[in-house]
Amino acid sequence: MPELPEVETVCRAISPRLIGKKIKSVVIRAEKLRRPLDKNLHEIEARTVKNISRRAKYLIFNFDEINLLIHLGMSGILRICRENDEIIRHDHLSIITEDGADLRLNDPRRFGLAMIYPVNNPPEFLINLGVEPLSEEFDGKYLFEICKTKSAKIKQVLMEQKNVVGVGNIYACEALFQAEISPVRSAKTLTKTECEKLVAAVKDRLEAGIQAGGTTLRDFFHPDGKPGYFSQKLAVYGKVAEKCPRCGGKIENEKISGRSSFFCPKCQK
Ligand SMILES: [Zn+2]
Known part of the structure; x- marks a missing residue:
């Protein structure tokens, strides 16, 4: 997708x-x-x-x-x-x-x-769309204000389009991994500092995706060209039972609101 x-x-x-x-x-x-x-x-x-x-x-x-x-x-x-x-x-x-x-x-x-x-x-x-993830509006304070009243899991809150748009399953998993935050944590338990870290990770992962896309731009101009939907280097997404690239622990998969969520229980708290 x-x-x-x-x-x-x-x-x-x-x-x-x-x-x-x-x-x-x-x-x-x-x-x-x-x-x-x-x-x-x-x-x-x-x-x-x-x-x-x-x-x-x-x-x-x-x-x-x-x-x-x-x-x-x-x-x-x-x-x-x-x-x-x-x-x-x-x-x-x-x-x-x-x-x-x-x-x-x-x-x-x-x-x-x-x-x-x-x-x-x-x-x-x-x-009715939420803020753009790459805009200045999306910052730690913004996410913290949203999270502090919500019992829902942080991954769910991050993927809710009325909070912030365009953070799909892959990017939610990867950003939570980078920020060392467990996807199953209740949103309201996140500190302001953790929200800042998570926002930075979301922006960083999306930017990396855009960077990766830049190298496939020429494909758009080939008449029979494939779109060049790029395979990004992913740390946890789709890697169940593989080794965590950070701590060597085992990556787990848990369904959160019906979506597969990949994370390392050892270094994501
Ligand atoms: Zn780990």
Whole structure:
């Protein structure tokens, strides 16, 4: 599943190729992904891409008073082709610029999303999102204020989108490991210092992911290119019964709200 660093990487990769370009046509090849691919997607035709940004794991393409929102779902890939390049299986949507670039959304599992909305009337799911993890707003004090009243496990609190967006299962596990905090601890038992450490670890792991993505950028421009969802160097995620890279102890796996959580019980307290 594309995580926040992948979406950020896509955003950075496609921006220089598309910002300032006028859309010639939109080609819809599937009736629906997570939701129907509405005919109003054609509203961006003859308009110019003013900006491309990321909010949580959403890509937002601004065309003055309307925005196009794309979410990659479980398996979505965005790549830039030339408009005459062969259409491959699951190429559900093409956004073609006047200079012949073709931004294609390929999504085998069809959990992705592409929709248009007026800038002054964003959908509710965008309004209710928490802070960005890489923003200054997300700091130790912020996390401590959230944690101090919550009995829920810290990992659960970290993955709750209304608290902070885009910290998926992998990054939650890795950040908690780096901060030496057990994922099963009740959030309210965390000290201010631990919250600061955890916030720093979240930012550090996400930044490392974005860095890793930078090396695969060229793949976005290969017509048949794979997306380059990068395999990051992971310390604990998916490594049950392997040795902890810090203390040599055994990594364990425990389900927390239905999600596999990997950690070292010896050095995460
Ligand atoms: Zn350990």
